[in-house]
Amino acid sequence: MDKKGNSNVEQRLTHKFSEGKYSAKGADTCLMCHRKNTTVMAIFDGVHGDINNSKSPMAGLQCEACHGPIGEHNKGGKEPMITFGRDSQLPAPSQNTVCLGCHQNTEKTGWHSSLHNMEEIACADCHQVHAAKDPILDKQQVNQTCTSCHAREKADMSKRSSHPLKWDQMTCIDCHAPHGSSNESALKKATVNDTCYSCHAEKRGPFLWEHAPVTENCSTCHNPHGSVNEALVKQRVPQLCQQCHADDGHASRVVSQPSTNAFGAGMGCLNCHSQIHGSNHPAGSNFAR
Ligand code: HEC
Ligand code: HEC
Ligand code: HEC
Ligand code: HEC
Ligand code: HEC
Ligand code: HEC
Numbered sequence: 221m222d223k224k225g226n227s228n229v230e231q232r233l234t235h236k237f238s239e240g241k242y243s244a245k246g247a248d249t250c251l252m253c254h255r256k257n258t259t260v261m262a263i264f265d266g267v268h269g270d271i272n273n274s275k276s277p278m279a280g281l282q283c284e285a286c287h288g289p290i291g292e293h294n295k296g297g298k299e300p301m302i303t304f305g306r307d308s309q310l311p312a313p314s315q316n317t318v319c320l321g322c323h324q325n326t327e328k329t330g331w332h333s334s335l336h337n338m339e340e341i342a343c344a345d346c347h348q349v350h351a352a353k354d355p356i357l358d359k360q361q362v363n364q365t366c367t368s369c370h371a372r373e374k375a376d377m378s379k380r381s382s383h384p385l386k387w388d389q390m391t392c393i394d395c396h397a398p399h400g401s402s403n404e405s406a407l408k409k410a411t412v413n414d415t416c417y418s419c420h421a422e423k424r425g426p427f428l429w430e431h432a433p434v435t436e437n438c439s440t441c442h443n444p445h446g447s448v449n450e451a452l453v454k455q456r457v458p459q460l461c462q463q464c465h466a467d468d469g470h471a472s473r474v475v476s477q478p479s480t481n482a483f484g485a486g487m488g489c490l491n492c493h494s495q496i497h498g499s500n501h502p503a504g505s506n507f508a509r
């Protein structure tokens with residue numbers, strides 16, 4: 221049984237492959253029945269329909285290079301062909317072997333050990349081949365495709381503060397490798413901080429006075445996808461700080477009215493400790509300058 225509850229499709233396809241009954245006229249055979257489908261015809265506008273590219277399916281087995289041998293399918297179209305994408309009756313790994321047969325580079329980049337592969341995401345969940353240009357290769361379409369599954373990140377990117385993802389000025393793949401990587405969370409760079417430094421170089425330091433959590437991991441305090449708080453911080457100051465620092469109130473040093481506690485008010489800690497990412501001032505040990 222596969223994930224959609226269809227037990228026999230894979231067996232029948234395997235059987236068809238062993239029979240190897242390819243059509244005599246290739247695409248022309250298929251188009252006798254499928255010509256009216258504009259999605260089908262669009263393949264001829266893209267690389268996979270390019271007869272002049274010797275590596276393209278169209279220069280070889282044509283449609284059947286991806287959909288498998290026709291077998292008895294042309295007797296009314298009831299015998300299944302290999303289908304792709306979310307509605308396919310075939311599990312994703314079986315669909316993907318078709319694509320990986322020609323795209324071994326994808327395999328090398330880390331696809332095999334990626335969470336997308338483990339979670340049985342199909343190449344065709346992100347890619348379209350029956351198209352003049354695969355939409356996901358257009359920067360303007362990336363976020364939309366990713367957030368069609370990633371609801372939490374979709375919600376995050378519309379929050380009060382976020383990276384400019386909502387308007388597609390930035391995309392998920394500025395930080396993540398879509399085919400996986402050997403790094404945590406499929407990041408393109410080795411660590412969270414290296415990811416952040418690639419655009420926020422000024423936060424790299426080195427600083428004379430370093431703030432330990434900053435050099436360790438930016439995402440201790442920031443949610444890179446968005447936050448209801450300013451500056452992508454996961455919690456508001458002072459709660460953010462008080463996860464680690466005792467709420468001692470520096471009591472002896474401050475004159476506070478009952479209603480205006482310097483430490484409890486909105487940006488309290490930052491009013492004094494403004495260089496929260498580190499300081500190069502000789503007297504900056506407490507990040508006040
Ligand atoms: C005699 C007519 C006929 C021929 C020839 C034919 N098909 Fe089909 N095909 C059908 C019918 C009918 C269906 C089922 C109805 C539908 O989904 O369009 C179908 C369904 C399909 C589907 C599944 C579509 C879906 O959305 O699930 C694929 C893929 C497909 N055909 C590919 C091919 C390929 C590739 C060839 C040539 C090797 C081919 N067909 C030849 C009639 C034909
Ligand atoms: C028979 C070989 C073959 C198969 C099977 C194949 N491709 Fe390709 N694909 C190519 C060739 C050739 C190119 C053109 C680029 C090149 O020359 O490397 C290409 C290009 C692409 C590109 C880049 C498109 C562009 O516009 O530049 C994507 C994305 C892609 N393929 C995805 C897929 C997916 C997804 C599948 C499986 C559904 C698949 N391919 C199956 C041969 C193949
Ligand atoms: C999570 C979405 C996603 C999945 C799943 C996915 N890709 Fe991609 N793929 C992308 C994106 C996004 C790009 C564009 C990368 C860029 O612009 O840097 C891309 C680019 C490509 C390209 C063209 C550039 C290149 O790297 O050569 C090919 C070919 C390709 N993918 C093949 C595949 C194959 C084969 C699979 C399945 C094993 C697959 N992809 C699975 C999102 C995906
Ligand atoms: C590179 C692999 C590849 C080749 C070559 C290819 N297809 Fe497809 N086909 C796909 C994928 C992947 C889909 C799912 C939709 C998409 O990604 O664009 C699909 C979808 C389809 C569908 C369903 C379309 C729908 O309305 O949802 C039919 C029918 C079909 N292909 C027939 C054909 C025919 C006929 C040919 C040859 C002219 C062909 N395919 C060549 C990979 C391929
Ligand atoms: C078809 C659904 C689907 C699509 C489309 C999709 N993803 Fe995923 N992704 C998943 C699932 C399922 C997981 C594993 C569970 C989870 O973490 O949500 C996952 C996990 C991830 C992870 C965590 C990886 C890890 O190793 O911890 C990242 C990062 C990710 N996806 C990024 C992307 C990006 C970027 C895109 C668009 C290029 C994308 N996804 C498109 C379904 C999808
Ligand atoms: C500015 C860089 C950046 C961008 C842009 C970005 N991410 Fe991430 N993402 C990260 C980092 C860093 C992590 C690891 C977070 C951590 O360690 O808490 C992560 C983690 C994830 C995870 C794993 C979450 C988990 O709980 O394990 C998913 C899924 C994900 N991102 C999806 C996306 C999607 C979808 C987009 C686009 C809408 C996106 N990301 C855009 C940096 C980014």
Ligand code: HEC
Binds near residue numbers: 382419439
């Ligand atoms: C691809 C470039 C890029 C990467 C990588 C990147 N950022 Fe950003 N970041 C930006 C841009 C662009 C802005 C918006 C600047 C603006 O609006 O003036 C921004 C803004 C921010 C802000 C301020 C948001 C606000 O609402 O004030 C924070 C905090 C931030 N980034 C943290 C991070 C962290 C943490 C990482 C690593 C996980 C990271 N960034 C990775 C480009 C990037």
Ligand code: HEC
Binds near residue numbers: 439453
């Ligand atoms: C200890 C918590 C903490 C850590 C860890 C942290 N930040 Fe911040 N960050 C903040 C706070 C609080 C603000 C808001 C500062 C303000 O409003 O003046 C901020 C603001 C920012 C801003 C926007 C304002 C500015 O200073 O440019 C960026 C960008 C930023 N952080 C990037 C990073 C990067 C990159 C890292 C990792 C190297 C990082 N942060 C680690 C707490 C932290």
Ligand code: HEC
Binds near residue numbers: 432433457489
């Ligand atoms: C994840 C834990 C963590 C968070 C969150 C955090 N800090 Fe720190 N902070 C540390 C550690 C660890 C040190 C180093 C302590 C040491 O060296 O004794 C430090 C040092 C400091 C120092 C210098 C103290 C000294 O003894 O040198 C100040 C001031 C400071 N933090 C303020 C803040 C403020 C303000 C915030 C909130 C914006 C904050 N911290 C958030 C862990 C954290």
Ligand code: HEC
Binds near residue numbers: 462492
């Ligand atoms: C009115 C200014 C001011 C505010 C507001 C303030 N601090 Fe401080 N903080 C200081 C000064 C000045 C020192 C250095 C005290 C010393 O060296 O005796 C200090 C020292 C520290 C230290 C070093 C350890 C210590 O107690 O000496 C930490 C950690 C710290 N502050 C965290 C915080 C946090 C967290 C907040 C918000 C809840 C905060 N501060 C709010 C002025 C302030």
